[in-house]
Amino acid sequence: MSRAGFRECQKCGRNRAERFYASNRGRICVTCRKKGRSKAAHENRVVATYGLQRGEYDQLFESQGGVCAICSQPRVQRLSVDHCHERGIVRGLLCRMCNGRLLTAARDRPEILRAAADYLESPPALEVLGERHYRGDPAKKPQPRKRPRRRKS
Incomplete structure (x- = not known):
């Protein structure tokens, strides 16, 4: 039995x-209502935007093992549906870093990504200069420049 001013949520029981x-008249708390709505809203958006059928996002997610198709990192947020901008086909699910930065920076061109991999595996500076080491302290962040205060006129 609930105290005055309280109700039991029929979904979570709290x-x-x-x-x-x-x-x-609400029987489901706002928190449970939002959780249910966000999954349904996401599925509706994926169906309308990418042409996937209901449940295909989850099927693709499971087939990728719940990780980004490029970096294989487990998700922190929902994975993005990646698609080819030329042909419009869905390619897979990616984390926001890979979808929003890596592929965007490469302009969806595989030759740029291959060149980047070659660069990382065989940096030109090693061949030209030999081994040189960065001397800065990677843990130390650069200090922001202080701006001079404006004087009141």
Whole structure:
């Protein structure tokens, strides 16, 4: 039995204050309602935007082992649906770093990514100069420059 001003959520079973319900007749708390809506909203957006059928995002997610298709890092946020901008085909699920930065910087051109891999595996400076080492302290962040204060006129 709930205390005055509280109700039991029929989904999570918690006794929550009245303010956690959208209406006087609401039986599911706002937190549970948002959780359910966000999954459905995501699925609706994926269906409308990328032409995937219901459940295909989850199928692709499971087939990739729940990780980004490029860097294999486990997700922190929902993986993005990556697609080819020329042909429009869905390619896979990527983390935001790979989808938003890596492929964007390479302009979706595989030859740029291959050249980047070659560069990392065989840096030109090693061949020309030999081995040189960075001397800065990687743990030390550069200090921001202080701006001079403006004097009141």
